[in-house]
Amino acid sequence: MSKIKRRAWLKSIGAFSVAAGLPGTVYAETLVKPYRVKESFSETDILVVGGGTAGTIAAIQAGRTGSHTTLIESGSQLGGCTTTGGVSFPGIFHAWGEQIIGGIGWELVLDAVELNGDQLPDFSKTPKSHWKHQVAVNPALYAMLAEEKCLEAGVDIRYYESPTSVKFDNGKWLVESIGKGVKTLIAAKQLIDCTGNALITSMAGYKVLREKETQPGSLIYSMGGYDFNQLDLSKIPNRYHRALRQNMLRSKIRKTGENTFVPYGYVYVNGADSTTSETHTIANQKGRQSLLELIRELRELPGCENIRITSMKTETAVRETFRIEGLYKITKQDYVSGRVHDDSLSYSFYPVDLHREGKSIYQEFLKPNLVASIPLRALIPKKSENFLVAGRCLCSDRLANSALRVQASCMGMGQAAAIAASISIQEGVTPAKIAPSLVKKRLEEYGAIIPN
Amino acid sequence: MLCFLAFGSCYLLKNKVQYFIKNSYDWSVDLKNENYISFGDSLFLRQNSEGKSKSFYQHFSTGVCFDNRCRPLDITLHWTISGRYLGFEMPKGEFLSKTDHDPFTRKEYIQLNEILSNSDLPFREIKYHELMNQPESSIESVNAISGATSERIKDFVIKNAAYTTYKIWKLVYGESQKFIEYYTDRHLNNSNLLNLLESQERKDIIWGLLHMKDTLSFSIPLKNRLLSLIQSDDPYLSYNAVYAIPKAYLSDADFLEILFLSYLNISDASTKNSIVRKLKSAPSLSQNLISKSRESILEIAPQEISSLLKIYEKHRVKDSATIGVVRKLMNHPNAYIVKLAKDFLSNYEKSLYQNQ
Structure with a gap:
């Protein structure tokens, strides 16, 4: 059979086979009407905006109190920095040999550790480097478990949405939210801003603060195609050593061992800001451009000729943007002295940790046995009603904020804010007027650890 | 006489250097009634007269090299059967010395003994040439005398004896230790597992818990010890004890009942979470x-x-x-x-x- 004939024959066989196997409906195409944005109205008890580190925990906790809870998340999965941002290494839950943050955040971490077949490290020993007590989690598992727990708690999750207006009307918050092909008006008794950027606080008309210069963000990636142990570091400029060394570490099964380096590679993104689509787009573009430059430079180095990117997070993770002006401002002095207030609802443990333009880090460690705490008032914007924040935008000065922003602290805040919101509904008063003792008691029932 | 005593260290015989860590008594053997199993020329397992494994030791005859010179090192290291460092000794007349050839003082031997008992030091990731700060061009010709000890390790080495400290630590936590752990893991039985779980030393207990296997035959004393560890005030022991529960116990109705009651009494979330997982994986629950x-x-x-x-x-x-x-x-x-x-x-x- 000549080549042409054979090809024509095979083509005819193929066409016959495909046609024979197709159901009739394949050809039942119809023209559809132009899509009109679907508009709806819903009512909820507690509306959480932002499904990141704090918001996920706030939503689960709110749902578990029995409150009807809605969670708006602008991305496609929960977890924020821990998942989408790639800092799958949340902490710090332990200080000076004891657990200081528990509750739902810890429950989620535990479930992710167990489902990944890992075991926890020994937290009874205080490590030389604070971050060695951060717990490596599988980010995919974490995102799925977070979603499962939200759904189990009855949380109505609205992905791909972002609020466009926030108004307080007749004792309720009216939030208009727009997503892919949908526009929803949500009426909520309590509103919790977990955007990390105080965006909802600002949209609601409350004051927010921002430093002239903010800490850089990080775009997280991993590389392959080289063996760190085989490199002749004497022939590679020092500025590349960190990137090459850190990348080689995997998220180990964390039995009794501890990671030696923070187990991810990252490039700094100066001025990174995730507050709006525009600023976050810029942060992502800058991060990707820096990473491209780095890869091109690394491939020029001896032993690195075959380096390639094996993964890159889709978003630049952000350290610092806006903070609220709250009923109480946590100062650096409060933080490093381990001050506990009557309304302290959660602990926080991390060094003051200010990344300066990606060039150096100012660090100040807490003295032995001191642990900072987070008062309810730092989560309430001044002059607000039925409104709370949780996450890095809490009211604090810049140095205190550089420590408070870490994941475990944000989880603790998320849980505390949700309990406060639920008690506010129950008592019929704004969060600033509820008795801290009531919040503490309820938090303990849900496994949270209360400062004393 | 081997100095396995419940003291931090000892220096009994003149010119005989011997240092052992606290609580090493558990692992001592009666010299008159002990047996040995040898592995190669220098590594030995000590057993008591009943064949119960007690500890390992190994003699090393090597050199500490720097500045293009080597000084001989003649030392015997001791480990528990879980690979935990127990102590070191040197032949009569042998001693450790520093870069200026001064012998170690008693205080420095005690400090060295403490350093060797710490398995978490950063030496594992540090290469020999990184011990001293040095110009990049001089890697092949390390000068320990003139070089300053690297900031990363200066708190973990004997002053003016960075290479010796590093060398001995690497011997303690090197291939021999891996072999010891491997050997004990392969030969783990009810008796030596119970011995580990009843140790005064937390590290041995954790080792035992992390190496429990479903294939072992489990005794009542072992079951009771496991339950007492689950109810321990130490959350990490408690968590690992739950994690280690063998499949055989999950078919034991009494064990599961105590486990459930422990769940109600324990406050540590990690342990509670693990107990729930175990109760779920049990074949059945009693009425x-x-x-x-x-x-x-x-x-x-x-x-x-x-x-x-x-x-x-x-x-x-x-x-x-x-x-x-x-x-x-x-x-x-x-x-x-x-x-x-x-x-x-x-x-x-x-x-x-x-x-x-």
Whole structure:
């Protein structure tokens, strides 16, 4: 059979086979009407905006109190920095040999550790480097478990949405939210801003603060195609050593061992800001451009000729943007002295940790046995009603904020804010007027650890 | 006489250097009645007259090299059967010295003994040439005398003896230790496992827990020891003890009942979480355990109720008394619990329908 004939024959066989196997409906195409944005109205008890580190925990906790809870998340999965941002290494839950943050955040971490077949490290020993007590989690598992727990708690999750207006009307918050092909008006008794950027606080008309210069963000990636142990570091400029060394570490099964380096590679993104689509787009573009430059430079180095990117997070993770002006401002002095207030609802443990333009880090460690705490008032914007924040935008000065922003602290805040919101509904008063003792008691029932 | 004593260190005979860590007595053997198993020329397992493994030791004859010169090192190292460092000794007349050839002082030997007992030092990641700060061009010609000890390690080495400290630490935590752990793991039995779990030293207990296997035959003393560790005040021991529960115990109704009661009394979330996982993976739950759980369900915290309902779901607990208690949860003040109870009862009713 000549080549042409054979090809024509095979083509005819193929066409016959495909046609024979197709159901009739394949050809039942119809023209559809132009899509009109679907508009709806819903009512909820507690509306959480932002499904990141704090918001996920706030939503689960709110749902578990029995409150009807809605969670708006602008991305496609929960977890924020821990998942989408790639800092799958949340902490710090332990200080000076004891657990200081528990509750739902810890429950989620535990479930992710167990489902990944890992075991926890020994937290009874205080490590030389604070971050060695951060717990490596599988980010995919974490995102799925977070979603499962939200759904189990009855949380109505609205992905791909972002609020466009926030108004307080007749004792309720009216939030208009727009997503892919949908526009929803949500009426909520309590509103919790977990955007990390105080965006909802600002949209609601409350004051927010921002430093002239903010800490850089990080775009997280991993590389392959080289063996760190085989490199002749004497022939590679020092500025590349960190990137090459850190990348080689995997998220180990964390039995009794501890990671030696923070187990991810990252490039700094100066001025990174995730507050709006525009600023976050810029942060992502800058991060990707820096990473491209780095890869091109690394491939020029001896032993690195075959380096390639094996993964890159889709978003630049952000350290610092806006903070609220709250009923109480946590100062650096409060933080490093381990001050506990009557309304302290959660602990926080991390060094003051200010990344300066990606060039150096100012660090100040807490003295032995001191642990900072987070008062309810730092989560309430001044002059607000039925409104709370949780996450890095809490009211604090810049140095205190550089420590408070870490994941475990944000989880603790998320849980505390949700309990406060639920008690506010129950008592019929704004969060600033509820008795801290009531919040503490309820938090303990849900496994949270209360400062004393 | 070997100095396995419950003291931090000792220096008994003149010119004979011997240092052992605290609580090493557990692992000592009676020299008159001990046996040895050798592995190659220098590594030995010490056993008592009943054949019970007690400790390992190895003699090293090597050199500490720097500045293009080497000084001989003649030392015997001791480990427990779990590979934990026990101590070191040197032949009569041998001693350790520093870069200026001064011998170690007693204080420095004690400090070295402490350094060697710390398995978490950063030496594992540090290469020989990184011990001293030096110009990049001089890697092949390290000068320990003029070089300053690297900041990364200066707190973990004997002053002016960085290379010696590093070398001995690497011997303690090197291939021999790996072999010891491997050997003990392969030969783990009821007796030496219990010995480890009853050790005064937390590290041995953790080692034992991390190496428990389903293939071992388990004794009553071992079961009791495991339960006491689960109820320990040390959350890490408690967590690992639950994690280590062998499959055989999950078929033991009494064990599971005590485990459930421990769940109610333990406050550590990690341990509680692990207990729930174990109870779910048990082949079945006794009526007694289910009855005890029913008695507590109306009193416990919301998350505990949620866990208990999941355990019931997993084991298809559908007896009328349990269903009755879950119905009572429909009146719980927390709407989340009401939702869980409703879901549970709905699944129960579906199963009834499917069985008809």
